Amino acid sequence: MKPLTAAASLCRLALLWLVTTGVAVAVPAHAPWSLMPQPAKVTQATSGAVQIADGAVVTVRGTKTNEVQAVAEQFVQRVASTRGLHLHLGESGTITFDVDAKADIADDAGYRITVNDKGIVVTSRSARGAFYGSVTLWQLLTQPGWVHGAPAQVSYGSVDDHPRFAWRAVLLDSGRHVQSVADIKQLIDGMALSKLNVLVWHLTEDQGWRLAIPKYPELTKIGACRRAAGLDAELTGSPGTPYCGFYTEDDAREIVRYAAERYVDVVPDIDLPGHSQAAVATYPWLGVTGKRPDVWTDWGVSPWLLKPDAKTLGFVYDVLDEVMRIFPSRYVSIGGDEADKQQWNASPEVRAQMHTLGLANMEQLQGWFTQQVAAHLVKHGRTPVGWDDSIEAGVALPASERVMSWHGNDDERIALTAIRQGHDVVMTPQETLYFDHLQSDLPDEWPGPPLAVTLQMAYGTAVIPPGATAAEAKHVVGVQAGLWAEHMLTFAHVQHALYPRLAALAELGWSPENARNWSSFLQRLPGELARYRALGIGYADSAYAPVFQVTGAADGAFKVTLANQVASGTMRFTTDGAAPTATSAAYVRPLTLANHTTLRAATFAADGFELAAPRTQVLDASTLTTRDSTALATCSKQPPTHLEGVRPASGDRPRYAVDIGNACWLWPQAPLHGIKHVSITAERLAWRFGDEAKDATVYRKTGAAGEFEIHADTCKGPLLARMPLDSTVQGQVHLKADVAMPAGAGARDVCVFATGDPRDGQWALARMTFSQ
Structure with a gap:
């Protein structure tokens, strides 16, 4: 190798300095920034960039130095763990966090980022604003196509940003299934990186009391445990080991x-006065009947309400005093x-109390009970928050109460009514923001109730009720997603339900309405998914x-059409059973494929990222x-719930589409020509569906354990098998039978149902196959 000249040595040293610090460099025009949620205002230059590489320095200056120092340290750790760049705190950095209480920033949570030849400056009025600015800066360092450990080029420009709403929330249900402290911390991380700022922590339920209250220790000795019914037995290890869990004060x-x-x-x-069966199971005097129920193992709505009397209110006040001691939140x-x-209606004592109070009905009695509880919180400087059910029933809520409106x-x-009664309202409609609901009708969709809440539905949530005036719209203080945990056995399921719909929620809560656009959101989403993957989010x-939509073609071949829910990304496929890659054939038109073909397809972003x-x-x-079962209709025409079965010795847990309480499916125009045999794969699931029991459909059985029956034309038509x-x-069970094919069979409607009472065990159909 030839020795370097002096000039070459200087050039090499200069290049080394560029790579290891972070300075402005001239670059060609950049792609638009991919940021989530979309900031209020983005101005991006066509050329020029700051390079951030290993060793770049981050500086903190201004007021509230200790708080901002903590923000900067979190930022440095985040960049190292996800981006592979190791920055450090010091003086005269390329990145500066500058907090000035008098800065010209729109909101205490707002910030401004400027990127120019002097470096990158994040300006805010508070440490909170600095934190949100650090999140956006992290996103600027993780633009689509980034490579772990490689220097980041941040193009010149600026971001001026602040939140639209003050309440940007997720409700986590720890009552039905418990998450670990570590899991909840991971959830909080994901929320914070989406600029969400409220975690509503659901701690009491019919199925479990989850917070230790020293004055009432039995709440977590009795109320925190239930019989391990259904799949809970897999979590505990056996049906004989109860499902238990609670959080200590330290937790x-x-x-x-x-x-x-x-x-x-x-x-x-x-939750008061309903969803309280676990509390009544612990202290029966809290209930109306005086009897001790079990901690509930079913899902749904239990009738075990708290008794609306002075003794129960004393218990409630004690609990809330402890809650206020642990949780500093204003709410x-x-x-x-x-x-x-x-139970209230059936109780002479409760009816007498209702009349003594001069109330007309039990809804008003609940309103009276809520008034007492709310007054206790207000007396201690807190603001009560509650659901909109009383407003739906025509009963006024306490004037002090912030209303979570879930009846969309x-x-x-209902939300508009609450506003016109003077309440501040959080929009959390079950139709579009209950994220425990299904995301699709795919065969491999994780368990959840209908109706499906797709990503686009979540994004399109009506945040301001139609008909609200500009003044009334100001009483909408935020948005909230619900994560109800009946079907969420594990934190993996919580993540699956939350992401990427969390990104839609974040944009609803943070971005101004004029900055929100579905097409833009889809263009920016691949970059956010890459960040999720870097964070280890499932x-x-x-x-x-x-x-796949498959139909028959000539000469025994098949015509296959591919699509996806958002009509975005490039679908690539193989026909030899191999997993598609970013260089596999792109799907552009329907495929005609021969018999005995294994077609595999995946979706990719423009940069090759697997979507x-x-x-x-x-x-x-x-x-x-x-x-x-996902490709069959339900006999009731009701959308099915997706349920999970028992985990097999190997492979994935089976999933089923089930009309709870009616084990009956329809196959319109099934191809029956020449059919001689039929096979069914099914599983009997534990009944845990509470108030669904009253609507159960029972089909008469002929054998002791029942049977699957298959009929042509209608459910009372000719018996096929x-x-x-x-x-x-x-x-799972695998059943086979010969088919008694009626004359003239070709394409015929088929009905298949399980006989017997589903409340003794809900049969779920995995698949059925006819054969010759």
Whole structure:
């Protein structure tokens, strides 16, 4: 190698300095910044950039130095763990966090980022604003196509940003299934990086009391445990080991502390007077009947309400005093939803109390109870938060109460009513922001209730009720997603349900209305998914997942059409069973494929990032004569719930589309020509569906354990096959039968149902196949 000249040595040293610090460099025009949620104002130059590489310095200056120092340290750690760049704090840095209480910034949570030849400056009025600016700066360092450890080029420009709403929330249900402290911290991290700032923590339920209250120790000895019914037995290890869990004061304080460092307010949710069966199971005197129920193992709405008397109110006040001691939030949620009054109505004592108070009905009695609880919170300087059920029932809520409006039907009529009664309202419509709901009708969609809440539906949530005036619209203080945990056994499921719909929620809560655009959101989403992956977040790919539509073609071939929910990304495929890559053939038109082909398809972004994992469609003699339950209609015409079965010894846990209480499916125009045999794969699931029991459909059985029956034309049409069942079998069963084909069989409607009472065990159909 030739020795370097002096000039070459200087050039090499200069290049080394450029790479290891972070300075302005001239670069060609850049792609538009991919930021989430979309900032209020973005100005991006066509040329020029600041390079940030290993060793770049981050400086803190201005007021509140200690708080901002903590923000900067979190930023440095985040960049190192995700981007692979190791920055450090020091003087005269390329990146500066500057906090000035008098800065010309729109909001205390707002910030400004400027990128120019002097470096990158994040300006804010507060440490909170600096934190949100640090999140956006991290996103600027993780633009699409970034490479771990490689220097980042941040193009010249500026971001001026502040939140639209003050309440940007996720409700986490720890009552039905418990998450670990570490899991909740991970959730808080994800919220904070989406600029969400309120965690409503649902701590009490019919199925479990989850917060230790020293004055009432039995709440976590009795109320925190339930019989391990259904899949809970897999979590505990056996049906004989109860499902238990609660949070100590230290646990709760640690979560509050951790959240505060990320500018997330933890709002405790103690549901009253309904959703209280676990409390009544602990102390029967809290209930109306005096009897001790079990801690509930079903899902749904329990009739075990708290007794609305002075003794119960004393208990409630004691609990809330402890809650206020642990949680510093200005807000405390007291629920008020789904209070089934059947026990109140049946109680002479409660009816007498209602008349003594001069009330007309039990809804008003609940309103009186809520007034007492709210007054206790107000006396202690807190603001009560609760659901909109009383308003729907025509009963006024306490004037002090902030209302979470989940009844989104009828053009948000209930939310508008709450506003006109003087309440501040948080919009959390179940139709579009209950993220425990299904995201799609894909066969591999994780369990959840209908109706589906797609990514686009979440993004399109009506935040301001139609008909609200400009003055009334100011009483909408925020948005909130619900994560109800009936079907969420694990934190992996919580993540699957939350992401990427969290990105839609974030943009609803943060971005000004004129900055929100669905097409722009889709263009920016791949960059956010890449960040999720770098953070180790197991997000759902349902929106991008390829969906196969298969029909017959000439000479025994198949015509296959591919699509995905958001009509975005490039679907790439293989026909040899190999997993598609970013260089595999792109789908541009329907495919005609031969018999005995294994088609696999995945979706990719423009930079090659995998947006959806490969899905597989096998094309063979059974393809057109097989349906899984997601491809069948329900006999009731109601949308199905997706449920999980028992985990097999190997492979994935099975998933089913089930009309709860009616084990009946329809296959319109099934191809029956020449059919001689039928097979069914099914599983008997534990009944845990509470108030669904009253609407259960019972089909008359002929055998002791029932059977699957298959009929042509209608559910009372010609019997094609009957397959006896065994109620003692655990896991999936595989049934086969000959088909008694009626004359003239071709394409015929088919009805298949399980006989017997579904409340003794809900049969779920995995798939059925006809064969010759």
